[in-house]
Amino acid sequence: MSVSNTTHFTNPSVFILMGIPGLEGAYVWISIPFCAIYAITLLGNVAIMFIVKLDRSLHGPMYYFLCMLALTDIMLSTSILPKMLAIFWFDSREINFHACLIQMFFFKCSSVIESGIFVAMAFDRYVAICLPLRHSTILTNQVVAKIGLAMVLRGSILIMPYSLIAGRWPYCRTNIILQPYCRHVSLVNLACADTRFSNYYGLFLLFCVMGLDVIFIAVSYIQILRAVFSLPTKEARHKTFGTCISHLCAMLAFYIPDVFSSLMSRFGQIVPLHVHILVSNVCLLVPLMLNPVIYGATIKQIWGRVLQFFTYKGT
Template identity: 65%
Template sequence: MSNDNTTEFTNPSTFILLGIPGLEMAHVWIAIPFCAMYVMAILGNFTILCIVKRQPSLHEPMYYFLCMLAVSDVGLSTAILPKMLAIFWFNSREISFNACLTQMYFFHSFSITESGIFVAMAFDRYVAICSPLRHSTILTNPVVAKLGLAVALRSTVFSLPYPFLARQWPYCRTNVISEPFCTHIGVVKLACADIRISNHYGLFTLISVKGLDLFILTLSYIQILRAVFLLPTKEARLKTFGTCISHLCAILVFYFPGLFSSLAYRFGQNATLHIHVLVASVYVFIPPMLNPIIYGMRTKEIRDRLLWLFAHKGK
């Protein structure tokens, strides 16, 4: 399958990342908000980690899971942003084939990890509200560690096939990726082969990981709401459900852009390319930036500790 407009190769030595196609002239300016979001994500998540580490009263399952989420947020955005800024500011569009596959793996791995952490946090809220007297005996430190290990193992198992599937296809059409970073579907759609296995695996992972996680989250909150409505007073109901608000906000921020982005690639053929790319990019940076703000504003213990730090710095 060779002609004047194609180059035959099994694996390209490099891919070319276009950034945001159609908006090349604005790349320098587009990079500024992305860089600002990344800086806010790094500062916010490291602040959460430092506060939890230094405050013994926060050494509880909920805050351990929050630290896991902070590490995952930093990893997810760091896997993507340095190369994005190189494209936007220095027009450095080349990325080696192996580096592209590595970026692909970490992008999907941290994304799956975050989804699993939200499920673990929902389990913590479920036990705290539905079985408060047993919370300390059910969610012990070893159990929390095992849950964290299970989340990390699951993300590894589901993410490893992505680079291996992408590596097996021949690429003889083009090595130009119409995105600022490497994703599984963004790479394999360039292959000159029947990539139904890759498409089916991507859809299988979407349904069996994030789809299943959303189902478990929904069931958890149905049980939580039932327990909340059984409380005797309105004040007790509001106070109890208030402990879940941060978690619910973080779930909405994480899942909806990600699901929209994944489905848009497969079914949104009429949408313009730069819309696809912008949604995918926002999906990477908005949750890591907003999660520390959500938990910092809504969690009294973290908010009080932040206010204490700022008050002592001002003296």
């Protein structure tokens, strides 16, 4: 299908996803690590949820939040990777206008939900370490379920305006998106309308939602560190703080690449387009693959259950 950059229209029925412009000849090789990332993300997160469901000793707030995180990682990766691989393998570049909006919604909604789950996990660690005698009464199963529902509703309500506004914009320049999936900033660049509200709303989400999440996590860990350092022995301090290591690693793997990618998109004009697209996608997708690896390696109960499963299969 030939696409002209000068095509004029009021509303496209489809957008054309260009993938990674300039690297078309290497799509087969590029698809290999992206396919591996998707497979590890799916298998790792499904394994964690399966293990938590089977082992009743893991039926607690920390592991319930971990299952929510795993489910969110699956939703986020599935919202963009299948279409990305279809571009690499089958040159399937077209995406329906409404499918593009839906993809953008689930992608951004999953990111906000994941950030909220990290806040919930930090609160769980705060209660477990600073208020251990009240942990079971504060974080009951009903409370955990309500927190999970609140995170889903928060993400959906906050991101819905993006899709609604983008769906009403006229698009009269081109329907070509220089990305392997639909991003809000890409639609902003294509719209022939006043997009200031959407830009301001994006800044609101960045600073007043994600920023507040980081502040809440930081406050929780300040209180955790105070409680840890008040413990009488070095061994007790190491053992107590060790319960936070997996959460800290996963949280840093989520926020640091996101900040790096945002800075690169704003101040990396000298970086070639294909490098920018490739790096931003790696920064987005690798943390999703690392989460089950981090939790599987640092939480003894999960790792032990995995070893027990494979040992049983091998006998």
